[in-house]
Structures are given as C-alpha cells and as structure tokens.
Amino acid sequence: MKHLLNPGALWGLVLGGALLLAGCKGEKKQETDTGSDRMAEVVAIHDEAMNEMKTISKLVAELKPIADSTGAGSPYQKAMTDLQDAYQSMMDWMRGFGDRFDHEEVMKGKALSPEKKEWLEEEMVKVQAMRDKVLGSIERAREVLENRPEE
Numbered sequence: 001m002k003h004l005l006n007p008g009a010l011w012g013l014v015l016g017g018a019l020l021l022a023g024c025k026g027e028k029k030q031e032t033d034t035g036s037d038r039m040a041e042v043v044a045i046h047d048e049a050m051n052e053m054k055t056i057s058k059l060v061a062e063l064k065p066i067a068d069s070t071g072a073g074s075p076y077q078k079a080m081t082d083l084q085d086a087y088q089s090m091m092d093w094m095r096g097f098g099d100r101f102d103h104e105e106v107m108k109g110k111a112l113s114p115e116k117k118e119w120l121e122e123e124m125v126k127v128q129a130m131r132d133k134v135l136g137s138i139e140r141a142r143e144v145l146e147n148r149p150e151e
Helices: 007-031 036-050 053-070 075-100 103-107 114-146
Strands: none
Touching: 036 075, 036 103, 036 114, 053 075, 053 114, 075 114
C-alpha cells in the first residue's frame, strides 16, 4: 500500500496540529477566566478569619470581668474592644461582600462580569485587612492575658 503523505509531511502535520491545539487551549483559558480562582482565594481568607470567631468570643468572655474591674483605658479594656471591633469587622465585611456577589458566584463558580472582577480585587484587599485585624486582635489579647500580674 502506498502512503498518501510522506513521513516528513506527516510529522509536519502532526506538529502543526499540536501547536494549533496548544495555542487554542491557551486562548480559551484566557477567554473563559471566570474569576473563580480569585473568588476561592477571597473565600479561603474569609474562612481563615471565620474560624477564629469562637476564639474571639472566648477571649472577650475572659477579658470582660478583668476589663470591668480595671476600668476604661486599661490594657484589658483595649484588648476586649479590639476583639469586639475585629468581630464587627467580620460581620461588616460579610454583609458588604454578600451585597456584591450572589451565591452562584461565590459557591458555584458562576462567571463574573468585568465590573465584578474589579469588585473582587477590592474585596481581596478588604478581606485581607479584616483577617489581619482578627488575627492581630487575638494575638494582642493573648499577650495581655499572658502578661497579667499574678493575684
């Protein structure tokens, strides 16, 4: 049986086809960027901070009697207030985020409009600041409690 194409032409065709497919695949990925990877990053940062809400509640409960007995301006009062502010920061961030994105976008990877992709970048900055506030307030409260004079 005679070959319709010589081996050199066949290899050229295979290589050209592979390059064409690889090129299309790269273009397709760019065209179909839904924002879901970035959304997952934002949600992961939120989840990290959310996991600390019980810790905040426990620390506030531990600090409250001390803060009440030492009065305003004490390090215990400040630590307790910082924890409460961090907790409120979480609640405010979630409310604002929920106003901008729906369940399908957050949980199911629904494609984001260009405007919502911009919003998501803004939310990344906000969620990082909120997480830092939460983790920082916990760290400072623990420090205050650890350095508490023995009674």
